[in-house]
Amino acid sequence: MRWLHEKDIENIAIGATVLGTGGGGDPYIGKMMALSAIKKFGPVQVVSVDELNENDWVLPASGMGSPSVLVEKIPSFEQLSAPLQAYEKACGKKTDVVMPIEVGGVNSLIPVAVAAMNRIPILDGDAMGRAFPEAQMVTFHLDGLKPKIVTIGDEQGNTVTIEPIDGFWSEKLARNITISMGGSSIVCDYGITGEQAQKSVIPGTLTLAQEIGALLSQTRTASTHPIEQMLRLLKGYRLFKGKATHIERGIQGGFTRGIAQFAGTDDFSQQACTLHFQNEHLLAELNGKPIAMTPDLIAVLDEETGMPITTEGLKYGARVVVVAFPAHEKWRSPIGIETAGPHYFQYPYDYQPLESLVKEHANK
Amino acid sequence: MRWLHEKDIENIAIGATVLGTGGGGDPYIGKMMALSAIKKFGPVQVVSVDELNENDWVLPASGMGSPSVLVEKIPSFEQLSAPLQAYEKACGKKTDVVMPIEVGGVNSLIPVAVAAMNRIPILDGDAMGRAFPEAQMVTFHLDGLKPKIVTIGDEQGNTVTIEPIDGFWSEKLARNITISMGGSSIVCDYGITGEQAQKSVIPGTLTLAQEIGALLSQTRTASTHPIEQMLRLLKGYRLFKGKATHIERGIQGGFTRGIAQFAGTDDFSQQACTLHFQNEHLLAELNGKPIAMTPDLIAVLDEETGMPITTEGLKYGARVVVVAFPAHEKWRSPIGIETAGPHYFQYPYDYQPLESLVKEHANK
Numbered sequence: 194m195r196w197l198h199e200k201d202i203e204n205i206a207i208g209a210t211v212l213g214t215g216g217g218g219d220p221y222i223g224k225m226m227a228l229s230a231i232k233k234f235g236p237v238q239v240v241s242v243d244e245l246n247e248n249d250w251v252l253p254a255s256g257m258g259s260p261s262v263l264v265e266k267i268p269s270f271e272q273l274s275a276p277l278q279a280y281e282k283a284c285g286k287k288t289d290v291v292m293p294i295e296v297g298g299v300n301s302l303i304p305v306a307v308a309a310m311n312r313i314p315i316l317d318g319d320a321m322g323r324a325f326p327e328a329q330m331v332t333f334h335l336d337g338l339k340p341k342i343v344t345i346g347d348e349q350g351n352t353v354t355i356e357p358i359d360g361f362w363s364e365k366l367a368r369n370i371t372i373s374m375g376g377s378s379i380v381c382d383y384g385i386t387g388e389q390a391q392k393s394v395i396p397g398t399l400t401l402a403q404e405i406g407a408l409l410s411q412t413r414t415a416s417t418h419p420i421e422q423m424l425r426l427l428k429g430y431r432l433f434k435g436k437a438t439h440i441e442r443g444i445q446g447g448f449t450r451g452i453a454q455f456a457g458t459d460d461f462s463q464q465a466c467t468l469h470f471q472n473e474h475l476l477a478e479l480n481g482k483p484i485a486m487t488p489d490l491i492a493v494l495d496e497e498t499g500m501p502i503t504t505e506g507l508k509y510g511a512r513v514v515v516v517a518f519p520a521h522e523k524w525r526s527p528i529g530i531e532t533a534g535p536h537y538f539q540y541p542y543d544y545q546p547l548e549s550l551v552k553e554h555a556n557k
Numbered sequence: 558m559r560w561l562h563e564k565d566i567e568n569i570a571i572g573a574t575v576l577g578t579g580g581g582g583d584p585y586i587g588k589m590m591a592l593s594a595i596k597k598f599g600p601v602q603v604v605s606v607d608e609l610n611e612n613d614w615v616l617p618a619s620g621m622g623s624p625s626v627l628v629e630k631i632p633s634f635e636q637l638s639a640p641l642q643a644y645e646k647a648c649g650k651k652t653d654v655v656m657p658i659e660v661g662g663v664n665s666l667i668p669v670a671v672a673a674m675n676r677i678p679i680l681d682g683d684a685m686g687r688a689f690p691e692a693q694m695v696t697f698h699l700d701g702l703k704p705k706i707v708t709i710g711d712e713q714g715n716t717v718t719i720e721p722i723d724g725f726w727s728e729k730l731a732r733n734i735t736i737s738m739g740g741s742s743i744v745c746d747y748g749i750t751g752e753q754a755q756k757s758v759i760p761g762t763l764t765l766a767q768e769i770g771a772l773l774s775q776t777r778t779a780s781t782h783p784i785e786q787m788l789r790l791l792k793g794y795r796l797f798k799g800k801a802t803h804i805e806r807g808i809q810g811g812f813t814r815g816i817a818q819f820a821g822t823d824d825f826s827q828q829a830c831t832l833h834f835q836n837e838h839l840l841a842e843l844n845g846k847p848i849a850m851t852p853d854l855i856a857v858l859d860e861e862t863g864m865p866i867t868t869e870g871l872k873y874g875a876r877v878v879v880v881a882f883p884a885h886e887k888w889r890s891p892i893g894i895e896t897a898g899p900h901y902f903q904y905p906y907d908y909q910p911l912e913s914l915v916k917e918h919a920n921k
Contacts, residue, residue, distance in 0.1 A: 279720070282647075283646075283718075349722055349726065350722045351719070351720065351721050351722055351726050351730065352719070352720040353717060353718065353719045353720070353730065353734075354647075354717065354718040354719075354720075355715070355716070355717045355718075356643070356715065356716040356717070356718075357715050358713055358714045358715055362713065362715050365737055366715065366717060366734060366737050366738075369733055369734065369736070369737040370717075370730060370733065370734060370737075372733070373729055373730050373733040373734075374730075
């Protein structure tokens with residue numbers, strides 16, 4: 194039986210920030226919440242997707258809203274738990290296992306805190322395999338599941354229960370309610386049985402985050418750079434090295450949207466990279482041409498330490514390495530690309546897999 | 558025992574439009590809904606406030622949103638009833654009596670339809686004694702009651718249950734959800750016991766609306782003009798007679814806001830009147846000076862027939878009489894004026910009672 198203790202939280206926070214570089218907001222808030230919940234309520238049991246019973250009731254818990262705002266509005270324990278209680282009331286089922294809806298920043302750790310508070314295990318898996326900015330961008334949606342109930346709480350104590358007709362109304366209503374609540378909220382949606390979880394959840398991602406974190410925070414030896422080790426672990430690519438020369442960031446419809454530009458250094462001098470983000474980095478252009486695009490994962494790492502830099506934390510002058518990792522195969526299906534591909538975010542490109550784009554670029 | 562039959566609906570629709578000239582939207586939609594519900598489910602029993610048992614559970618049902626939009630989005634029977642069902646689920650109590658939250662246009666008749674469908678009586682009374690545009694402008698709020706649960710449904714089939722911390726959050730969340738739903742919705746809020754209803758409800762207003770309607774739709778005799786009869790019934794004042802020369806109307810934050818200007822005719826020639834509205838007429842200026850202001854009731858009547866003209870239905874060139882009626886005493890208390898007085902709506906006047914303003918004007 195595996196348990197998450199206080200000492201495990203730091204690594205999950207680091208790793209989850211690589212997997213979601215918008216990351217659902219500052220990972221430190223999630224870390225703080227998970228740490229204080231474990232301190233108060235004890236360690237959290239981790240359950241793998243295989244270990245679920247088919248009738249277990251699995252409930253995702255997450256934060257919604259703009260990372261810029263979340264930093265200013267830290268939820269209390271009471272707020273953290275209110276959406277779970279509202280969900281149980283609305284559906285009439287006790288929650289057996291809490292799960293992260295996405296493994297990224299604050300959203301890997303909010304469910305850990307919720308699980309700790311309610312003394313329920315946490316599932317080792319999520320519904321994105323990374324972080325995405327919108328609520329319907331989940332494998333549940335790709336598999337045709339509908340969010341029949343969505344519960345939302347804010348730090349004031351307001352609670353809202355939505356029974357939407359489909360995933361798009363769920364997103365629209367929840368997003369606007371979150372904006373009304375001041376820009377951030379805690380959400381439970383897509384409650385599922387263990388059987389459904391075994392079909393739809395991307396397994397092992399909490400452990401993966403923890404491994405990435407362990408790798409980046411290990412004592413450095415003379416051997417391989419941690420970025421190289423991570424690329425190997427995740428089968429990823431180093432796309433660019435440079436420094437941030439221009440960042441534009443604005444709150445738009447409840448998201449932090451913007452671009453970041455970088456001038457190349459070392460082996461990338463004379464080259465330029467632009468990242469486009471909506472909470473998450475969604476499109477990387479190298480010298481004006483796309484080199485990685487959503488649903489593949491783009492991350493910005495500190496050139497020295499390999500530590501992930503969130504879209505929120507990125508500052509002018511930062512020296513970075515831009516990396517990218519192939520999305521889980523579920524996201525590369527036609528419905529995956531329709532749901533979270535570049536067109537959905539109004540970027541003017543047809544989706545091309547990371548591997549092809551990198552190969553194309555190398556052949557020039 | 559009194560019952561509402563199909564033949565009673567027309568008069569309520571007319572009278573309620575006098576009491577709420579924004580009227581919560583086109584009264585014809587409310588009329589249509591009430592008529593078709595009575596046709597399908599039978600007549601509706603009317604219960605007076607005195608007849609309530611102290612443990613009866615009384616639930617208001619109403620429409621929310623901009624009248625301009627409501628006209629385009631007629632709710633089905635299913636939609637009409639979904640918020641009541643969601644409310645019962647959330648509070649765990651069966652509804653004994655449905656009530657209008659306001660007696661005005663569509664909102665006097667939506668609860669009649671809801672009552673008919675669920676074969677529950679309707680209360681002869683409301684929480685405004687007229688119509689007001691915002692959800693917290695109810696006698697319940699003046700009496701310190703909080704909307705602990707608010708349920709909202711749209712014509713798509715989405716249902717939302719809010720547990721707000723107070724009336725202002727209730728209004729803010731419900732209004733924004735209504736905007737997300739496309740601009741109109743059906744709402745249940747402020748469920749109360751019979752005992753609370755006897756303290757807070759303004760009694761007899763459904764019957765009053767029906768009487769006003771009867772009076773305006775009677776066969777005309779040579780004797781008194783129906784407008785004069787109505788002024789006597791409601792202790793009101795004839796403020797102005799003229800024709801509409803300019804109307805400005807826009808959707809703003811989920812409301813229809815604007816102004817209407819009139820040039821005087823007959824005994825008011827050489828004079829000018831401006832009405833300011835937010836769903837309801839809220840401020841009347843005569844020759845640039847206030848002559849009636851919210852929470853007192855301002856209504857625009859067809860000069861010939863005395864029939865009420867809604868803020869929505871008012872057209873360039875219309876020949877009208879502007880009348881006003883003193884608000885119920887609950888609204889003239891300090892908290893009443895704070896809640897629904899001119900400052901709340903950002904009009905630059907301190908509240909003065911209709912009677913004083915009229916007297917002041919007459920003495921000039």
